[in-house]
Amino acid sequence: MSTSAISTGTPIYDLLVQERGDVRAEARTAAQETQDTARRVLDWSSLRFAAAQREERAFSAFGRFGDERQVRALPPA
Template identity: 50%
Template sequence: MTAANTSDAPIYDALVQEHGDVAAAARRVAEQAQRDVREAMDFSALYAPGGDRGRRPSAE
């Protein structure tokens, strides 16, 4: 809910004034978590041309 459409939700407006926009903050954290997971789960470098392609490092 944004400021533009909260005029019909005075209780929500009061809560936002008192506690901050917790829903928006949670949404930003969730979006960052999704980006982090997407990056962590990106195994495309393993299959890049000239890459190791699954070769295990030697145990030296």
């Protein structure tokens, strides 16, 4: 059988799409919507920003938190 004799169409699939709808396209759309929702709901960037602001406002007797010159505890003797 030569490649020219092979049909490029998919008549069974085309008929099913006409009868039942394109399930693959609907699944792709649902997956994309789910990914978008998850990305929006699981966005923690605002929490990281709020934590950074709290650290900036925090008081330390030894300087600001995160300051490289902050006094560190001596190791146990």
